Amino acid sequence: MxxxxxxxxxxxxxxxxxxxxxxxxxxxxxxxxxxxxxxxxxxxxxxxxxxxxxxxxxxxxxxxxxxxxxxxxxxxxxxxxxxxxxxxxxxxxxxxSNHPHDCPVCDEGGECHLQDMTQMTGHVYRRFRFKKRTYRNQYLGPLINHEMNRCIQCYRCVRFYKGYAGGNDLDAFASRNRVYFGRSEDGALESPFSGNLVEVCPTGVFTDKTFRAHFTRKWDLQTAPSVCVHCGVGCNTIPGERYGELRRIRNRYNGEVNGYFLCDRGRFGYEFVNSPMRLKKAVIKNGEGGQAVSKEEALKLIARMIGMGGKVMAIGSPRASVETNFALRELSGAEDFYSGFSRQEAALVSLVVEVMANGPASSPSLKEVRGADAVLVLGEDATNTAPVLALALRQAAKNGPLKAAMQLGIPYWDDMAIKTATQGKKGPFYSAAPYATALDDVSVKTFYGPPEEIARFGMAIARELNGSLPQVEGLDDETASLAREAAAALLAAERPLVVSGTGSGSEAVIQAAANIAWALCGVNRQAFLSLVMPECSTLGAALIDSRGLDKAAEAAASGGFDTLVVAENDIFMRMEREDAKDFLDSFSNVIVIDHIITDTVKAAHVALPGAAFAESTGTLVSFEGRAQRFFQVYAPEDERQAAWRWLNDMTDAAGVKRLRWEILDDVTAAAASAISALGKLTQAAPSAAFRIAGQKIARQTHRRSGRTAVRAEEIYEPKPPDDMDAPFTFSMEGFQGQPPSPLVPRFWSPGWNSVQSITKYQESVGGPMRSGDPGVRLIEPKVVAAPFFRAAPIPFKARKYGWLLVPMHRIFGSEELSLLSAPLAGLTARPFVGLSKEDAERLEAEEGEEIIVRSGGKELSLPATIVRGLVQGVAALPHLPGISIVTLPAWGVLARAKRKAA
Amino acid sequence: MSILDAIWRMFLHAFRERVTVQYPDERPVLPPRYRGRIILSRDPDGQERCVACYLCAAACPPDCISLQADEDGDGRRYPAFFRINFSRCIFCGYCEEACPTYAIQLTPDYEMSEFKRPSLVYEKKDLLISGTGKYPGYWYYKVAGVALKGKDKGEGAEEEAPVDVRSLMP
The missing domain is CATH 3.10.20.740 (Ubiquitin-like (UB roll))
Structure with a gap:
């Protein structure tokens, strides 16, 4: 000090x-x-x-x-x-002197750092009598709007885009007072973190184009703290609503998780909430098609279905809140509840839970990831499966050179000097992937191979670290020396990190990653092991039950079940279509609760409108093991409600096993006491009874407008809806100051209208939030001898007539909900099959030529794309709609589609 | 005694000038800055002046203005709907003060009585007039830096031609 x-x-x-x-x-x-x-x-x-x-x-x-x-x-x-x-x-x-006079039509107005700073310095009168400089704007894609006239040349955009996020298509151009920030030519920004430019830019050069389509000022947005539902990282967000429509997502600082940044899937995926694919009314299937009915009618029918006393099976979902999954489990009994994983997911996720719960390696928060001084990524394409983790890994890669620069006496915050001193050097960062990933540019060396080979490479590293582990036979010299190099780098570090996950589809890869982290723990290193899981509450669902849908289908086939209740899960995406159909047909009643119209909803006898994340309160568990509460942002006008509440209403109506729950806290408490792994669930956020000075916290700002005009036609303005589940009001009445960190509904401080006001909510600048960062960790590492996995997989051998098809995740398109967001739909890749250059030559196929892919009795015709890093005999199939092969990796046959008769 | 004094004073009043106006047969002449019925004006070229910046709504003490911004194909912002609930309006004129484009103006018209309360809810069609109102020359988009159809970058008032980013001149 x-x-x-x-x-x-x-x-x-x-x-x-x-x-x-x-x-x-x-x-x-x-x-x-x-x-x-x-x-x-x-x-x-x-x-x-x-x-x-x-x-x-x-x-x-x-x-x-x-x-x-x-x-x-x-x-x-x-x-x-x-x-x-x-x-x-x-x-x-x-x-x-050059800033234009366009604040009224600028989307930044009202939350503009330049406005705030101008006010703060007291500058009010223009003395400059000359003309203003102008620039031409660029088209930067469907997400970001460009208005260069407003630029004040602070360089934050390029420092973020290139320096922090590793993008290379945004730069500073020209000289003196002509400096220009943009791309070399018009076109969509390529970085999946481009949305952060909106918050990084202190003025309105980069603004949110999706928000512009339904623009509202910051002070008119109704907001509540929320958690992103588009991957397993659990980034904290602030969704904003106006006139019953979700308008935008902003970052909510959480020092332990996302910090200051979000990915574009999380920032712009919100539009699914407004999509026409929302299920808004209860629908009963009759003959052909469905018929919309009232809540009472639907519940009456359901009461007949489940009131008869027939056996009920319940299927939960990795994208549903813990409360919903637990409510389903209570409805059917633990024995007949399944979390709704596919067979493959169930195997991978069970393994991850086993590794996390029984091993000595700690699952790092993203802050710990950013602080790691040596990294090994094993088989996970984090940029596409957990983008903000990839952003954190990118920062970790700088730590080695940073340490060296700091030894020269340069402070860590002197960014320009650090950059000069490090000269783009790379830290100890090694990766192994089936194909070239976006993180390859920060890794010292990358090992390419199919999942089996990645696992063997990992096992070889583990063996270097712990001699008691079995020798991996038959490694070539190059791989063996790379394994030695990576092992030495990890061993030299103080806080080494191993990253892997379910993305490769291979259990062996996860086992190898666990072995490496555990071996490091064995030599007195505080080793971190981050295992990526795909969906927003995969871990939360897995802690309740981790059996797959294959087991559910087996149980259903053995008979005895009358009714199936599914919540927020499209089982057609997790089972082969025919199997899913047979499974649903084996029940006389199928009740589905979801907020979007999926194939499962279409197949249901009764479909009930669930609430999307912005319309309900609940708890999600990120893959770190962090339980975080998301709060309802607005009350929908119709009958949409949280799935657990539907289940409560269903049992009430049927008078069977009454789930005696009034509010969300009852469900959370019941889950915490019934399942020991969820014991700390109630500590994720203060309960609904929380008050500050006797008040709930206001979701609306003190300067909200239009209160007496929005509903003017009704004469008698209705009372704002009550919120029983959360300590928030749907009103501007309530506490407007700084609540505890999990309950911060927006960042604002007098004189600080922009996002820069986050500083006022932190204990120290860039440090934790006051009263600690939100969320509670459910799983801590055990101090035990590591339960090593001893079997190394057999080596991969390219087949003469077959290809190993490996899964390839895409940031836009591989996730179910953000796919329904119109602005992202334009960025979603078209399905393709990825080939190595050698294989393309072998097939005599050129880029873009149709290839027939046959695997597991299915046949797809896809255009060929050369994917860097794929080894011969391995082809990549992206996880995109239209590619119906559920389980990957799998063997398949590729053939060039016949050319049309010449 | 005091009663007689009062009667005398009343008698004298009979010869004074009348203050009462025989409304509606006679109407008072109000100054142009009188704060009566609110209107939305147009630019000199006849386009809507309102750019839906929400400042009037934010300034409104009884919160009786609500609107939604939208953008037409030419790049102009306009309110998709604009509603003033005159049963709540207190005619304070803050909206006019806040308006950066002189679009919203208070006029000397006060004859707004209605039998039904919903009739006091004015939508954009009720508010828009065909002229520029009190500020005839003002044309917001001429001084704002954004480009529109028909007004490219550098064509606004007090603007230089767009920068040539590829120039190497010092």
Missing amino acids: AKILIHGKEYEVADGQNLLQACLTLGFDIPYFCWHPAMHSAGACRQCAVKVFRDENDTRGRIIMSCVTPVAEGMRVSIDDAEAKAFRENVVEWLM
Whole structure:
């Protein structure tokens, strides 16, 4: 700790940071543009000037840039000094000399950092009498809007896009006062993290195009804290609603998880909530097609179905909340509840749970991932299965060179100096993948091979680390030396990290990853093992039950069941179509609760409209093992409600086994007491009874508009709906200050209308939220001898007439819900089959030519695409709609489609 | 005694000038800045002036303005709907002060009585007038930096021609 004097008063600040960080942490307001808490200082904008004095006799002092000045013991600082203030006002005046007069039509208006900073410096009057500079804009794709006139040349966009997220199609062009930020030519931004430009840009150059299509100012959005449902990372989000429609997603800072950034799937996938594929009314199947009925009618019919006393089977879902899955389990009994995994998923997920629960390696939070000093990625294409994890891994890759640079005496926050010192060097980062991934550019070396070979490579590394493990036979020299190199790098690190997951579809890969992490634990390293799971609550579902749908089908075939209840699961995506059909046909009643219209909903006798994430409250468990509560953002006008509440209503109506639940907390508490692994579930967030000064927390801002006009035609304005499940009101009435971190509905602070107000919610700038980061970890590592897996898979051998088809995940298209988001649909790849260059030559197929893929009795015709990194004899099939092969990897036959008769 | 004084004063009032106006036969002349019925005006070229920036709604103390922004094919913002609930309006004029485009204006018309309350809910068609109202020359898009159909970058008032990004000149 260092003591510094600000305006003559003594403050204790942490060593090693810069003066701007220190002052912001202490609550002082200093304007800034180019400094960003995650990307640190550039010293480009000259806005954060303050005055420092040599000693108590120094009355003149000197102006310095606080973001590039380290704090020092006894430093005397003045923020309010008249000269410093005038300097800051001048800087803003210069920036404003070219800034256009278009705030009314700018989407950033009202949450603009430039507006805030201009207000803060007190600049109000334009003295500059000359013309304004203009730029032409670019088309940057369906997600981001470009308006270059508004640019203030702070360089944050390229520093994020290139430096932080590893993109290479956005850059600074031209010179002097013509500097331009954009692409070399029009076209969609390629980075899957492009949406963060909206929040990174301090003004309105990059704005959210999907939001523009139904634009609302920040103060009119009804918001609540939420958790992203589009992958297993569990990023914290702030969805905003207006007029009954979900309008946008913003990042919600959680220091342990996503930090400041989201991926584009999470940011723009929300449009599925507004899609025409939503199920909004209860539907009963009659003869042909369905008939929409009221809630009462549907419940009456269901009461007859389940009230007769027939046996009920329940199928949950890895994309449903823990509460919904638990309610299903209570309805059917633990024996007849299945979490709704496919056979393959069930095997992989059970293995992951076993590894997490019984091994000594800790599952890292993303903060720990960002802090890892050696990384091995084994078989997981994280950019496509868990994008924000990939972003964190990218930061971990910089830690090695960063450490070296810091030994030269450069502070970690001096971004430009660090970049100069590291010269793009790579840290100890090794990966193994079946095909080239987006993280290859940060890895020192990448091993390419089919899952079996990746597992063998992993086993070889584990053997290097622990001599008691079996030798992997038959490795070639190159692989063996790479394994030795990777093992040495991991061993040299203090916080090594192994990343793997279900994405490769191979249990052996997960076992190999576990062996490596456990072996590292055995040599006194605090090793982390991050195992990626695909959906938002895969782990939550697996902790309740991890048997697959194949087991459910077996049980159903053995008879005795009358009714099937499915919640938020499309079983046609997880079973072969015919098997799924047979399975559903084996029940006389099929009841499905979902919020989107899936094939399973279409096949149901009764379909009930469930609530999407923004319309209900619940708990999700991320693959880290972190239970996080998402809160209802708005109350839908119709009968959509959370699936667990439908189940409660169903049993009420039937009068069978009454689930005595009134509110969500009852379900959460019941789940926590019934299932020991979920014991800490209730600590994920404060309960619905939580009050601050006797008040609930307001979902609407104090400056919400239109309250007396929106529903004017009704004359008597109805009372806002009650929320029994959460400590929030659907109103502007309620607590507007800073609640505990899991309950922060939006970031705002007086004078700080933009997202930069996050600083005011943190204990220290860039550190944890006040009262701790949200969420509770359910699984901690055991202090035990590692239960190593000893079997290494047999080597892969390319077949003469067959190809190993490996799964390939795509960020847009491989996830069920974001697929329904119209803006993302345009970015979804068309189905293809990926071939290595050698195989394409062998098939005499050119890029784009139709290839017939036969596997498991199915035949698909797909255009060929050359995929880098694939080894001979291995082909990649993307996980996209239209590719109906459920279980991959699998063997298949490829053949060139016959050419049309010439 | 005081009663007689009062009667005398009343008698004198009979010869004073009348203050009462015989409304509706006679109508008072109100100054143009009188804060009466709210209208939405148009640009000199006849296009809607409102760019749906939501500032009037935010400034409104009784929250009686609601609207939704939309954009037409030319790049102009406009309100898809614009509603003022005059049964709640307090005619404070804050909306007019907040409006950056002079679109929303208060007029000296006060004859708005209705028999039914829903009739006091004015939609955009009820609010839009055909002229520029009190501010004849103002044309927001001429001074805003955004490009529209018919007004490219650099063609607005006080704007330089767009920067040539590929120029190497110092």
